[in-house]
Amino acid sequence: MxxxxxxxxxSQATVLFPVLLGVINFKKLNKPFRILLFFFILSILFExxxxxxxxxxxxxxxxxxxFTVCEFIFLSLVYYYHFSKNSVLSRFIILxxxxxxxxxxxxxxxxxxxxxxxxxxxxxxxxxxxxMSLIFFYSFFKNDYEFYSWQYPMFWFNTGVLIYFALNLFxxxxxxxxVEHAYSIAYxxxxxxxxxxxxxxxxxxxxxxxxxxxxxxx
Numbered sequence: 661m662x663x664x665x666x667x668x669x670x671s672q673a674t675v676l677f678p679v680l681l682g683v684i685n686f687k688k689l690n691k692p693f694r695i696l697l698f699f700f701i702l703s704i705l706f707e708x709x710x711x712x713x714x715x716x717x718x719x720x721x722x723x724x725x726x727f728t729v730c731e732f733i734f735l736s737l738v739y740y741y742h743f744s745k746n747s748v749l750s751r752f753i754i755l756x757x758x759x760x761x762x763x764x765x766x767x768x769x770x771x772x773x774x775x776x777x778x779x780x781x782x783x784x785x786x787x788x789x790x791x792m793s794l795i796f797f798y799s800f801f802k803n804d805y806e807f808y809s810w811q812y813p814m815f816w817f818n819t820g821v822l823i824y825f826a827l828n829l830f831x832x833x834x835x836x837x838x839v840e841h842a843y844s845i846a847y848x849x850x851x852x853x854x855x856x857x858x859x860x861x862x863x864x865x866x867x868x869x870x871x872x873x874x875x876x877x878x
Contacts, residue, residue, distance in 0.1 A: 671854035677865035685871040692741040699734035725768045732785045782832035786825040793822040813870040820863030
């Protein structure tokens with residue numbers, strides 16, 4: 661079995677870490693993290709359907725289009741509830757979600773097509789989520805909290821979001837071009853993406869682990 665295939669599957673399997681820790685600490689989770697846990701459980705189903713469609717039809721792009729939409733909505737909801745007391749940011753997140761859905765629709769049915777990689781919607785999603793993560797960090801470090809940052813679940817979640825979407829931004833943006841004109845680079849980029857995915861899932865798992873402590877700051 662090729663090592664490339666094994667590494668990709670290992671990367672996909674790491675989603676089980678945040679799911680396991682989320683389920684263990686489910687009673688202690690606040691609303692944003694219960695939403696996040698549901699997203700990771702849904703991600704497992706998407707990983708299964710992607711493998712099945714690729715094996716049978718040799719094309720799992722329709723599932724990727726749908727996953728990107730679900731991913732953006734669920735992660736935006738986490739930020740929406742976190743910034744619920746900030747009316748400006750709350751409205752921005754709602755408006756941005758509507759704009760994303762419009763871009764995703766154009767990507768799936770007009771620009772690239774449902775059977776092609778959705779580089780437009782994934783790029784839009786990445787830029788938006790990186791922006792929200794930077795806003796979080798600005799707000800977080802601006803305030804003088806009485807606890808360490810590593811005790812805070814949102815700190816680890818936000819770090820995972822920033823690392824995953826910032827480092828994969830150009831991969832999502834240029835994937836279609838690389839597949840057509842530089843396949844070897846696109847092939848190796850998948851490995852880099854898989855490595856970043858592992859790191860991010862471990863950071864998400866750490867965010868759920870924070871809820872197991874005796875004192876948790878939300």
